[in-house]
Amino acid sequence: MSSAAERATAGSLVWRLSMKWRVAVDRAVAPLGLTHAQYVLMASLYGLSRSGEQPSQRRLADRAGLEPLYVSKLARTLEAAGLLARTRDPHDPRAMRLALTEQGLDVTRRAIVVIQRLLDQLLEPLGGQDSPRTRQFKDDLAALLDTPLDPLTAQDKESS
Numbered sequence: 001m002s003s004a005a006e007r008a009t010a011g012s013l014v015w016r017l018s019m020k021w022r023v024a025v026d027r028a029v030a031p032l033g034l035t036h037a038q039y040v041l042m043a044s045l046y047g048l049s050r051s052g053e054q055p056s057q058r059r060l061a062d063r064a065g066l067e068p069l070y071v072s073k074l075a076r077t078l079e080a081a082g083l084l085a086r087t088r089d090p091h092d093p094r095a096m097r098l099a100l101t102e103q104g105l106d107v108t109r110r111a112i113v114v115i116q117r118l119l120d121q122l123l124e125p126l127g128g129q130d131s132p133r134t135r136q137f138k139d140d141l142a143a144l145l146d147t148p149l150d151p152l153t154a155q156d157k158e159s160s
């Protein structure tokens with residue numbers, strides 16, 4: 001670990017890693033005509049569709065960790081590009097159901113391969129994707145993601 005990393009806060013390191021990953025993914029999927037956010041949406045939709053689901057935009061937003069309004073915007077863009085189909089939910093006319101088109105499936109599968117190679121590079125220092133250190137790292141990240149954060153509570157504690 002570099003001396004700069006040793007002096008950094010955990011929050012700073014999380015930020016820097018997330019930005020490093022975002023930039024790397026953006027660059028990796030750009031040749032496929034995608035952005036990082038579009039990739040996340042399409043890969044999440046791919047995963048849900050493999051289990052037989054044709055999710056609503058809201059369900060996909062929850063799965064992808066994106067805001068529903070942002071998913072709606074991304075879905076419209078991907079639909080215009082011919083990668084995704086949006087249809088009205090017959091049981092809820094306010095909801096849209098999403099599915100990858102054949103072209104979308106092809107692009108998503110190719111993007112997943114590219115991102116898996118990138119993930120291999122990222123996790124190599126931990127012993128690779130299947131190493132015990134990586135499994136622990138994933139568990140730690142999941143625990144942090146499951147921890148609710150309330151900026152108002154943090155401010156209250158500071159002023160006490």
